[in-house]
Amino acid sequence: xxxxxxxxxxxxxxxxxxxxxxxxxxxxxxxxxxxxxxxxxxxxxxxxxxxxxxxxxxxxxxxxxxxxxxxxxxxxxxxxxxxxxxxxxxxxxxxxxxxxxxxxxxxxxxxxxxxxxxxxxxxxxxxxxxxxxxxxxxxxxxxxxxxxxxxxxxxxxxxxxxxxxxxxxxxxxxxxxxxxxxxxxxxxxxxxxxxxxxxxxxxxxxxxxxxxxxxxxxxxxxxxxxxxxxxxxxxxxxxxxxxxxxxxxxxxxxxxxxxxxxxxxxxxxxxxxxxxxxxxxxxxxxxxxxxxxxxxxxxxxxxxxxxxxxxxxxxxxxxxxxxxxxxxxxxxxxxxxxxxxxxxxxxxxxxxxxxxxxxxxxxxxxxxxxxxxxxxxx
Amino acid sequence: xxxxxxxxxxxxxxxxxxxxxxxxxxxxxxxxxxxxxxxxxxxxxxxxxxxxxxxxxxxxxxxxxxxxxxxxxxxxxxxxxxxxxxxxxxxxxxxxxxxxxxxxxxxxxxxxxxxxxxxxxxxxxxxxxxxxxxxxxxxxxxxxxxxxxxxxxxxxxxxxxxxxxxxxxxxxxxxxxxxxxxxxxxxxxxxxxxxxxxxxxxxxxxxxxxxxxxxxxxxxxxxxxxxxxxxxxxxxxxxxxxxxxxxxxxxxxxxxxxxxxxxxxxxxxxxxxxxxxxxxxxxxxxxxxxxxxxxxxxxxxxxxxxxxxxxxxxxxxxxxxxxxxxxxxxxxxxxxxxxxxxxxxxxxxxxxxxxxxxxxxxxxxxxxxxxxxxxxxx
Numbered sequence: 002x003x004x005x006x007x008x009x010x011x012x013x014x015x016x017x018x019x020x021x022x023x024x025x026x027x028x029x030x031x032x033x034x035x036x037x038x039x040x041x042x043x044x045x046x047x048x049x050x051x052x053x054x055x056x057x058x059x060x061x062x063x064x065x066x067x068x069x070x071x072x073x074x075x076x077x078x079x080x081x082x083x084x085x086x087x088x089x090x091x092x093x094x095x096x097x098x099x100x101x102x103x104x105x106x107x108x109x110x111x112x113x114x115x116x117x118x119x120x121x122x123x124x125x126x127x128x129x130x131x132x133x134x135x136x137x138x139x140x141x142x143x144x145x146x147x148x149x150x151x152x153x154x155x156x157x158x159x160x161x162x163x164x165x166x167x168x169x170x171x172x173x174x175x176x177x178x179x180x181x182x183x184x185x186x187x188x189x190x191x192x193x194x195x196x197x198x199x200x201x202x203x204x205x206x207x208x209x210x211x212x213x214x215x216x217x218x219x220x221x222x223x224x225x226x227x228x229x230x231x232x233x234x235x236x237x238x239x240x241x242x243x244x245x246x247x248x249x250x251x252x253x254x255x256x257x258x259x260x261x262x263x264x265x266x267x268x269x270x271x272x273x274x275x276x277x278x279x280x281x282x283x284x285x286x287x288x289x290x291x292x293x294x295x296x297x298x299x300x301x302x303x304x305x306x307x308x309x310x311x312x313x314x315x316x317x318x319x320x321x322x323x324x325x326x327x328x329x330x331x332x333x334x335x336x337x338x339x340x341x342x343x344x345x346x347x348x349x350x351x352x353x354x355x356x357x358x359x360x361x362x363x364x365x366x367x368x369x370x371x372x373x374x375x376x377x378x379x
Numbered sequence: 380x381x382x383x384x385x386x387x388x389x390x391x392x393x394x395x396x397x398x399x400x401x402x403x404x405x406x407x408x409x410x411x412x413x414x415x416x417x418x419x420x421x422x423x424x425x426x427x428x429x430x431x432x433x434x435x436x437x438x439x440x441x442x443x444x445x446x447x448x449x450x451x452x453x454x455x456x457x458x459x460x461x462x463x464x465x466x467x468x469x470x471x472x473x474x475x476x477x478x479x480x481x482x483x484x485x486x487x488x489x490x491x492x493x494x495x496x497x498x499x500x501x502x503x504x505x506x507x508x509x510x511x512x513x514x515x516x517x518x519x520x521x522x523x524x525x526x527x528x529x530x531x532x533x534x535x536x537x538x539x540x541x542x543x544x545x546x547x548x549x550x551x552x553x554x555x556x557x558x559x560x561x562x563x564x565x566x567x568x569x570x571x572x573x574x575x576x577x578x579x580x581x582x583x584x585x586x587x588x589x590x591x592x593x594x595x596x597x598x599x600x601x602x603x604x605x606x607x608x609x610x611x612x613x614x615x616x617x618x619x620x621x622x623x624x625x626x627x628x629x630x631x632x633x634x635x636x637x638x639x640x641x642x643x644x645x646x647x648x649x650x651x652x653x654x655x656x657x658x659x660x661x662x663x664x665x666x667x668x669x670x671x672x673x674x675x676x677x678x679x680x681x682x683x684x685x686x687x688x689x690x691x692x693x694x695x696x697x698x699x700x701x702x703x704x705x706x707x708x709x710x711x712x713x714x715x716x717x718x719x720x721x722x723x724x725x726x727x728x729x730x731x732x733x734x735x736x737x738x739x740x741x742x743x744x745x746x747x748x749x750x751x752x753x754x755x756x757x
Contacts, residue, residue, distance in 0.1 A: 022555030032555040034650035036414050036643075039572040040686040042553035046546045047539050047688075052553065054682030060663035061656040061680060108655035110662075113739065116610040117495035140612060145605065147651035161425050168424045175420035175430065177400030177410040179557055179573070194417040195557070195573040200604060200651060226578060226641065227523065229608045230620070232494040234518060242608070263604070272412035273525035273578060277486035278439040284488075285438035302439060304432030308418040310425075361491065
């Protein structure tokens with residue numbers, strides 16, 4: 002048996018390994034990459050995947066070293082994932098060599114991004130290539146990070162200001178009985194929920210992370226597949242994401258750091274079906290699709306305006322050692338309030354340039370500004 | 380109690396309503412929008428969402444009528460979602476008015492897409508606006524559909540050629556005990572797995588769906604967030620998606636139909652952490668990142684080359700009434716084999732134009748072609 006997990010301990014080793022099912026000494030509920038557990042199970046059922054497969058982590062270690070930062074040792078600051086998750090193969094080398102199936106929950110690589118809008122911005126003189134952050138061929142050099150959720154339940158409950166037992170009960174009751182162990186195994190404090198994780202793109206020298214003099218430009222973007230991938234013009238998601246990437250490039254070129262975080266929280270964590278139902282209700286309303294009714298339509302169908310639980314998102318910035326954001330590329334009042342509550346300061350908040358808002362997205366942006374979104378135009 | 384579900388029945392009513400937890404007469408395991416159930420539960424725990432909320436479906440009905448098509452009445456053809464899922468509010472109006480909490484699992488709206496690469500293609504003369512499919516402002520008119528999974532387990536097992544009981548056991552065992560009812564309630568034949576769903580974009584007149592004379596251009600694209608959103612140049616995902624959209628526009632402009640399906644199966648359904656670990660292993664290999672070792676690296680880390688279960692994807696084309704694809708914009712041999720097995724014929728298969736493959740993506744595409752990918756260049 003493992004000793005109980007010491008969340009927030011000074012090292013991964015003193016914290017203890019995160020051991021997942023089907024290990025007999027597991028200390029977690031759920032499995033890694035939970036939203037793909039169903040596919041993994043079927044791959045075992047069809048015989049394509051051996052249930053006894055042990056990953057070979059040769060050469061998979063992070064392409065860039067990140068941390069540890071003091072924030073990792075504060076058990077209240079990072080509760081939604083394992084801050085040591087990219088170092089599993091290194092920190093628990095001996096255990097893995099001995100046959101334990103310990104898995105990284107974070108992966109870090111480097112890469113080049115080719116984005117049509119960025120190439121256009123160069124062409125129009127709004128950005129210039131510097132051969133380092135932005136190459137001559139208009140490709141952007143980045144550090145790419147993928148993070149899977151690992152929830153420390155006492156910390157999640159404290160962050161959301163709810164009782165841990167009541168939260169566990171809700172998780173079972175409102176998921177149709179998914180993971181009954183949330184109730185029957187209160188001794189297991191870690192939960193790997195089947196929700197999407199986060200991707201992080203770092204612009205500039207990652208060695209600047211955690212350095213108090215580094216000027217950080219950041220955008221934390223919640224998934225909107227229809228806009229982010231397909232350019233749907235009913236919202237400003239992709240235009241604002243691109244704007245964030247541009248600002249991150251500029252910040253890195255000026256010797257600072259750019260950070261874009263992409264969270265899988267489609268349609269305010271209501272999902273895409275719900276989002277499209279709301280679109281229809283908005284467009285068909287007798288009064289027309291007007292800003293005043295924007296949030297009402299979401300509430301009528303979904304029962305809530307938003308389920309993203311923004312109190313949880315600052316963890317990734319703590320993990321990156323960020324204490325102060327020089328340029329915060331976001332208008333969301335929910336997000337800036339969450340940063341403030343997390344003790345991360347914002348020097349300047351930047352709204353989306355007006356010319357990037359399509360005619361069809363005016364309803365959304367006007368409604369959001371009326372409800373408290375940051376805007377220099379007010 | 381409900382009568383047992385008659386999957387493949389001629390109408391939603393004769394099939395029976397799909398009733399989800401917490402209804403006492405539920406006939407399903409799992410909950411709608413499963414990957415967001417965790418957020419929904421926390422929204423209840425925090426008091427933001429009433430557990431008794433009943434959605435108001437006023438004005439949410441499909442913006443475009445789709446089906447029914449004969450394929451909906453074949454219980455083997457559509458097993459991964461509810462073909463009547465967009466009509467819940469209409470087909471079960473009386474039940475919902477009486478207070479039953481029945482939920483649509485499909486939503487259909489219309490929209491406009493603004494995509495930088497498409498605007499460039501117009502500028503370069505590769506595409507022309509026609510004021511209907513592609514507007515003067517370069518925006519594309521589409522029908523947008525979001526589909527959540529509803530698995531008919533006997534049909535899934537038959538499709539994958541596995542025993543239903545063994546499959547249920549694997550689903551419990553390899554998810555860390557998620558939904559033990561998969562074993563204890565063999566009478567419940569429907570499972571709403573917590574996996575991402577599909578988005579569909581239709582170009583051209585959706586009234587052509589199901590018409591045998593309509594020339595269909597189609598691409599079925601599996602999520603690759605790093606490329607689709609951020610333009611990562613290590614693969615051809617976004618370039619090929621854009622190519623598919625271009626072909627769909629051309630097909631629709633010529634009086635046919637274009638269909639793009641986007642499935643949430645990141646990194647071949649292995650997840651993004653696994654994908655980035657494999658990237659690192661590829662780049663650091665002694666022999667360099669070479670096509671011959673491309674699939675080996677994935678197998679070494681993940682234990683399997685691919686977990687997407689392509690046998691399941693044709694359902695959405697059956698649902699759209701497609702029997703024959705005029706232009707199939709895909710090189711995947713796994714996907715074309717799945718279409719063949721599903722009885723959908725392909726007239727022409729189209730590979731990605733060579734000039735759209737970045738230098739860094741050459742390893743991947745060469746490895747895939749060597750392993751059986753379609754290519755006119757061979």
